[in-house]
Amino acid sequence: MDLSYFWTGWTPIWHTLLVGSVGYLTLVILLRGMGPRTMAKMTPLDFVVAVTLGSAFGRVVTAVDVSLAQAVVALLLLVTVQWVLAYFRARWRFMRRLLDSPPVLLYYDGELQQQALRRHRLTEVDVHTAARQSGQGSLDDIQAVILQQDGSLGVISQNAMRDGSSVLPFIEQRRGDS
Incomplete structure (x- = not known):
């Protein structure tokens, strides 16, 4: 050796x-x-x-x-x-x-965005998990769930939505894709 x-x-x-x-x-x-x-x-x-x-x-x-x-x-x-x-x-x-991945709308106004979920290899369970982690017991109390640029899921409750200025561009983008 x-x-x-x-x-x-x-x-x-x-x-x-x-x-x-x-x-x-x-x-x-x-x-x-x-x-x-x-x-x-x-x-x-x-x-x-x-x-x-x-x-x-x-x-x-x-x-x-x-x-x-x-x-x-x-x-x-x-x-x-x-x-x-x-x-x-x-x-x-x-x-x-x-260089950046844009935020992606996964859930909005009571509807899961199935195409976005599939494209980003996420499931309904992931959206529910994000809701629970944000302290929400139901999707009924949530206005939007967004896949953030860093890969985390952001949850916006109906009470916190206000004018929706940080979400509206992604809603409009989704409507344009449909």
């Missing part, structure tokens, strides 16, 4: 300690500088960045052939790309359409 499976010397150990410590601090500073939006419920863009950052960080911490400078540049690159895409997303509608 080759002993290199167990021990290859101090150099890789020191490299892991240095790159891991500096890389971790770099990530904390970068994410702190990006603001709380980065750590909120994740959109698909946020999820891809989180997975990519985690993968890159894991690779640079354990790879002896990756220099400290290269590790920091890789983390900076990924966070910068995320920031640039978020900047474009906030300013241009076509980037929002490209």
Whole structure:
């Protein structure tokens, strides 16, 4: 058996300690500088960045052939790309359409939207679960259930509907699709 499976010397150990410590601090500073939006419920863009950052960080911490400078540049690159895409997303509608999943109306005014449920691989049980989690005992008390951009289900009771300005665009969109 080759002993290199167990021990290859101090150099890789020191490299892991240095790159891991500096890389971790770099990530904390970068994410702190990006603001709380980065750590909120994740959109698909946020999820891809989180997975990519985690993968890159894991690779640079354990790879002896990756220099400290290269590790920091890789983390900076990924966070910068995320920031640039978020900047474009906030300013241009076509980037929002490209990067975000729009909210989807699943239930409205006593009717389950079967086509939307099927398209998003959800069931009536999921709508009832969302109702219970929001403290409602029946769909009779609910005006709308919306599949949010982050994948959660938002429930709007009839009492809270008011003018419906945050729901009406999706109602009109559904009517246009019918």
